[in-house]
Amino acid sequence: MTRQRMYLKMITSSLMRRRSRMLVALLAVAIGSTILSGLVTIYYDVPRQMAQEFRSYGANLLLVSADTNPLKRESVNHARAIIPSGKLVGLTPFRYETVKINNQPFMAAGTDFSQVQKTSPYWLVSGSYPKAENEVLLGQTVAAALALNAGEEVMLNGIDSFEKPFSEKFKISGILQTGGSEEECLYLTLSKLEALMKDSGFLDVAECSVSESGKGLENIANTISANVEGVNPRLVKRLAKSEGTVLKKLQSLVYIVTLVVLILTMVCVATTMMAVVAERRQEIGLKKSLGASNQSIVGEFLGEGLFLGALGGILGVILGFAFAQAVSVNVFARSISFQPLLVPVTILVSVLVTGLACLLPVRSATEVDPALVLKGE
Numbered sequence: 346m347t348r349q350r351m352y353l354k355m356i357t358s359s360l361m362r363r364r365s366r367m368l369v370a371l372l373a374v375a376i377g378s379t380i381l382s383g384l385v386t387i388y389y390d391v392p393r394q395m396a397q398e399f400r401s402y403g404a405n406l407l408l409v410s411a412d413t414n415p416l417k418r419e420s421v422n423h424a425r426a427i428i429p430s431g432k433l434v435g436l437t438p439f440r441y442e443t444v445k446i447n448n449q450p451f452m453a454a455g456t457d458f459s460q461v462q463k464t465s466p467y468w469l470v471s472g473s474y475p476k477a478e479n480e481v482l483l484g485q486t487v488a489a490a491l492a493l494n495a496g497e498e499v500m501l502n503g504i505d506s507f508e509k510p511f512s513e514k515f516k517i518s519g520i521l522q523t524g525g526s527e528e529e530c531l532y533l534t535l536s537k538l539e540a541l542m543k544d545s546g547f548l549d550v551a552e553c554s555v556s557e558s559g560k561g562l563e564n565i566a567n568t569i570s571a572n573v574e575g576v577n578p579r580l581v582k583r584l585a586k587s588e589g590t591v592l593k594k595l596q597s598l599v600y601i602v603t604l605v606v607l608i609l610t611m612v613c614v615a616t617t618m619m620a621v622v623a624e625r626r627q628e629i630g631l632k633k634s635l636g637a638s639n640q641s642i643v644g645e646f647l648g649e650g651l652f653l654g655a656l657g658g659i660l661g662v663i664l665g666f667a668f669a670q671a672v673s674v675n676v677f678a679r680s681i682s683f684q685p686l687l688v689p690v691t692i693l694v695s696v697l698v699t700g701l702a703c704l705l706p707v708r709s710a711t712e713v714d715p716a717l718v719l720k721g722e
């Protein structure tokens with residue numbers, strides 16, 4: 346039998362003889378590792394989860410013209426290609442023109458309703474979004490001013506880009522409620538508005554919902570500004586700032602809780618190992634009287650502690666991911682992504698914490714006087 350196998354057998358035999366005490370220490374390490382693994386997983390996944398949650402409050406990046414010329418759709422498509430596809434939730438183009446209904450002027454907005462539902466999920470529509478070219482969505486303010494309801498028809502009149510009048514009948518598919526300025530407009534498909542105006546390829550603004558925050562969002566805006574001519578990206582600071590503040594506080598809370606749990610784990614392991622040393626004073630004294638060195642005593646106790654730390658770390662990785670998954674599903678209603686790097690990190694931290702906790706008990710073990718112990722004092 347090799348020295349390494351003999352050493353491992355000695356450690357495991359010692360742990361098995363004191364199963365109750367060592368189980369307490371193992372549970373302490375496992376719980377600490379579980380909290381560490383779970384909270385750190387949440388720490389790194391919270392930005393992604395919170396970014397998705399904040400997208401329900403609307404776009405966080407606007408693309409507008411960098412000069413007095415209209416915003417070109419071609420430039421918007423170029424900017425869209427710069428935003429990482431995995432980060433882009435939606436990009437909604439808007440073009441605004443003045444039209445008349447019953448000789449009353451209103452603002453008509455041409456847009457892509459499939460993208461509106463991604464960038465503005467807070468829109469509340471009584472009825473449905475327009476599905477055909479001859480359908481229109483009325484803001485609640487417009488509908489109230491004209492005493493119109495979903496299902497009725499309305500005649501739109503206006504002047505196209507060539508100064509020629511147009512007039513066309515539309516069916517009201519729904520009434521829009523947002524509690525904001527959106528209720529003062531009426532909405533139709535962008536292609537239909539372009540057909541009415543007899544021109545295409547121009548926009549007033551494009552709203553982007555990007556699953557990114559803080560510096561990441563700023564970097565995307567700066568890249569667009571530097572590489573796309575004629576486009577001025579603007580952050581919706583109210584959303585971007587709020588998102589960054591919430592994330593910072595949540596991550597600070599996770600850091601503090603993790604630190605406290607690790608300290609408590611260290612205290613529990615240290616207390617358990619001190620009790621084990623006190624219990625084995627006679628065994629230590631006998632080994633020393635037979636020639637065992639302090640180094641071998643330290644190696645034995647430290648080996649037991651590190652073995653517990655490694656085993657607790659392995660359990661913590663498994664239970665920690667389950668803990669993080671449960672928190673994510675219950676809080677964000679989404680599954681969490683597994684972080685492979687946390688496996689060695691969690692085990693290493695568990696071993697280090699257990700090793701530090703064993704330093705004081707190991708020191709007391711080396712101070713045992715074999716003569717006094719064997720005399721029964």
